[in-house]
Amino acid sequence: MMLLEDKGKELLREYGIEVPRGRRCTDPEELRSADLPLVIKALVPVGGRGKAGGVSKVSTPDEAVREATRILSLEISGYRPQGVLAEEVLPVDREIYLCIVIDRSLGIPVLLAGGVGGMDVESIPPDAMGRWPIHPFLGVGEHVVREASRSLSLRRVEAQFGKMLRGLWDLFTRMDCELVEVNPLVLTTDERLVAADSKVVVNDDSLYRHPEIGSDLPVMDELEAEARGERMSFVRLSGDIGVIANGAGLTMATLDEVASQGGTAGGFLDLGGTDDPRRVRKAFELMARSGARVVLLNIFGGITRCDTVAQGVLEAMDSLVSVPVTVARIRGVNEELARGMLESRGIRAHLDLSSAVSDAVSWRQKA
Amino acid sequence: MIDGRSRVIIQGITGHQGRFHSQAMRAFGTRVVAGVTPGNGGGEVDGVPVYESVRDAVSSHGADASVVFVPAPSAKDSALEALEAGVPLVVIVTEGMPVHDAMTVIQFSRVVGARVVGPNCPGITVPGRAKLGIMPNGIFREGSTAVVSRSGTLTYEVVSSLTEAGIGQSICLGIGGDPVVGTSFVDALRMFEADERTSEIVLIGEIGGTAEEEAAEFIKNRMSKPVVAYIAGRTAPPGRKMGHAGAIISQGRGSAKSKSKALNDAGARVADRPSEIVRLL
CATH class of the missing domain: 3.40.50.261 (Succinyl-CoA synthetase domains)
Known part of the structure; x- marks a missing residue:
């Protein structure tokens, strides 16, 4: 079950990972008084919404209302948005791809990280991505933090990056996730690491252990x-x-x-x-x-x-x-x-x- | 892997499924020595003694294998209990086991040097000798064709078509439909290649993951015995889970086409439909 982005980000925040300031809304008029500029994103439980017109950057109140109205009327891979997420625009220095996912052939999770973020993961060349198996009995070791931060050129913020990786791992294991993807992870011009997007997939067979997300599941067919x-x-x-x-x-x-x-x-x-x-x-x-x-x-x-x-x-x-x-x-x-x-x-x-x-x-x- | 002498315990024998299938296993010739149900030990189920713990059952009877029928929320604990008690083969029939629980159990089985089959699998049948799990008794015939599959009923369908055509089976192994399983196609092929009673193999795969591609690699480099394969889900849409938790084409990977091609390139004969398998053997 893929969580909607705002729910995924709420979890990231709970696990100590910084996310952009933002709010979920279903009435476009609510955005008239919001701080600008904004990114407005469709809340749908599927990927590829950028290509489907479900993400828009706006800089005036009229534009915000108009774009939110347009996005709310879209149908993306069969899903009507369950609201939009309106967020601050981050001062981006660099964008990074980061995820923890269960590798089916190894039968354990792997960390995938690449210096090119923000694009569709399928279009990132495999050799542009570092890959570190994480054994469930061991978790994220110091050496993984060191190697990954070096390969992403994040050594200046290595302590912050390590804390983030451990937060992601704790979220991944405690919430029974199949996937936690941050794409992009933004390094801001003032050297903060912020999860600009989130994709959290909780294992369907484990949902019974997480009643706290039960009331906010995406609407299915x-x-x-x-x-x-x-x-x-x-x-x-x-x-x-x-x-x-x-x-x-x-x-x-x-x-x-x-x-x-x-x-x-x-x-x-x-x-x-x-x-x-x-x-x-x-x-x-x-x-x-x-x-x-x-x-x-x-x-x-x-x-x-x-x-x-x-x-x-x-x-x-x-x-x-x-x-x-x-x-x-x-x-x-x-x-x-x-x-x-x-x-x-x-x-x-x-x-x-x-x-x-x-x-x-x-x-x-x-x- | 197992034979008529293997001593088998049933975890969850007092439940509806556990009881029904332990009777069927015994009728097939399996040596069911004990059952285990925590909180319900001390009695008997159809003449099989029931114990509080796997350790108690093992110390009274010994065990070469355990079959787990307990509900998904307790399956992890039951499987770990069997592994800690030294049972070398644990077959998890339970469907809907949380994937992190499956990872823990499978990784722990490597620590203690035991084998896990499943979860969400129909088990193992050696026709004429023994059966661990839930495959129907009446469809088998002794022979030299090994069958390995990610699915249940589709396997029964294929096995009965083999039996009707006079093609007997040396072993039938259901590895399970979940994304993370204890025994892979490659593990199965390695066993079949070494097994003197097996002369040819039927592999039944389906969409999702890369287990069939890895099997193809193994077939190309390591197998001398002929393999016939079938992959279910050629028309399944991407991104949708087709009944099994592991049957999903995601991020462009795991389609039936790529699996069939990999197997074909590796020298396996690939059937377009299940009914074609018999003709290709």
């Missing part, structure tokens, strides 16, 4: 949030065939099969390890509301019993006002029973995924 509440995983896609399957890998493989037969998936729904008919019914309800015209159900019942899944499908048929055309592919425990149940209600239940997908794609063309 409504259907995705509802699925999560039922311990299922839903991702909205752009096509019109809704895919429901059990298990993440199987659901992805089903999407791939749909695409290879010329269809486009409109939703990804991983039921997880459930055969609770109530959840299956909920999955159909979410798919119907997502606008899917055809639902493709792919079940491999290893532990999951296919007949209880089929029971959920029948309950969905009975309780929903409008049910998309459903094509099923059912394999595993009690598959015969399940296929009989579905076919008694006119749902074609295939044994083979490829033929089920071809059926779904041709239904969509008819629908």
Whole structure:
């Protein structure tokens, strides 16, 4: 879960890292009386907002109100800004890239730091970036501070930099982060280190340990949030065939099969390890509301019993006002029973995924 | 890794999942010697003695492996308890374990020289011998094809298609769908390359991370046995988590295309769809 910038900065400040003076606002008129110049930034939980027009520097009250109004009306990667963050403009001497992130192949965090900040991290050449693994049992050692500050030419402010790195590390570990990125970290003309931007991603599986951020999470897609509440995983896609399957890998493989037969998936729904008919019914309800015209159900019942899944499908048929055309592919425990149940209600239940997908794609063309 | 003589303990045996799956493991032939549930020790579950601590279970029965079924908030403590008690193999089935907890457990396993499989994994099955975890009993057949995968049901799907085609398995290892796991594809390939009972390998990857690219590097430089691979998620949009915590294309890295290409360049045969795997073997 990526926190909004103002929340991320509140955490940075709590961990002793200086951030620009600023405030969150949802009414552009509030900015009429603000000190100028200002940077106004869209509060969205995604990167790339600069390119999308979500960041603006203003120097008059009228401009501030106008730009805030414009930014609030944007949609950035599907997100409406939940307000803007208006901040002081820093006297920049240099901009630096800094982050702590979990390195998946090492299985421990790494510190990444480069002398070019403020640009998109993907466009920073890898050799322009220093990389220091940080073992979770050891934390940020003195030598890491020395090496990183030398490579960033920050030796004049090394003590301040070291305090900052340790603050970032404490935040990273205590808040169960996957990523804490400061891009750019600004060295001001009066030699202060200030986090001009913040990107804090808290591990979703750890959110239960941090009720303090629970009330200020970015707004998600409504259907995705509802699925999560039922311990299922839903991702909205752009096509019109809704895919429901059990298990993440199987659901992805089903999407791939749909695409290879010329269809486009409109939703990804991983039921997880459930055969609770109530959840299956909920999955159909979410798919119907997502606008899917055809639902493709792919079940491999290893532990999951296919007949209880089929029971959920029948309950969905009975309780929903409008049910998309459903094509099923059912394999595993009690598959015969399940296929009989579905076919008694006119749902074609295939044994083979490829033929089920071809059926779904041709239904969509008819629908 | 395991066989029919391996002594296995179940952490969380008194829970619904732990109980159900320890019965299934025993039905498969696994030697389940004890269960552990802190605060609930002293009795039996389906004839298996339950202890207060892993140390108690180990001192009474010995243990070659532990399977962890406890809920995510306690999974770290349970796994550390098993590692501290000297259990050499800890399989964490638990889904939704906080990633910093997983890092701590895995790093500690290196300190004590033990192996962790998972978290969020279906476990290990050696057909005809033993099963640790939650894979369905009925889909396997003894043979010489090793299967390693980041997913659960997709693996069952592939294994049953192998079995139906008469292709038996030497071992089936689910490494887990989380971003940080104790046993990687490379670890698995290294074991399979050295395993006399294995003659060929099926690797089932998915989007996110670089584990498949590292596997490709290993295949190119170190493997003599043939590898067939499939990568799920070719059509997944970037930046979205596809069911597994680790299945996400981020910052331009981890796409199915780059993984398939790396594997193909390394000499593995890459299937476009799961049903093609059998034909490529």
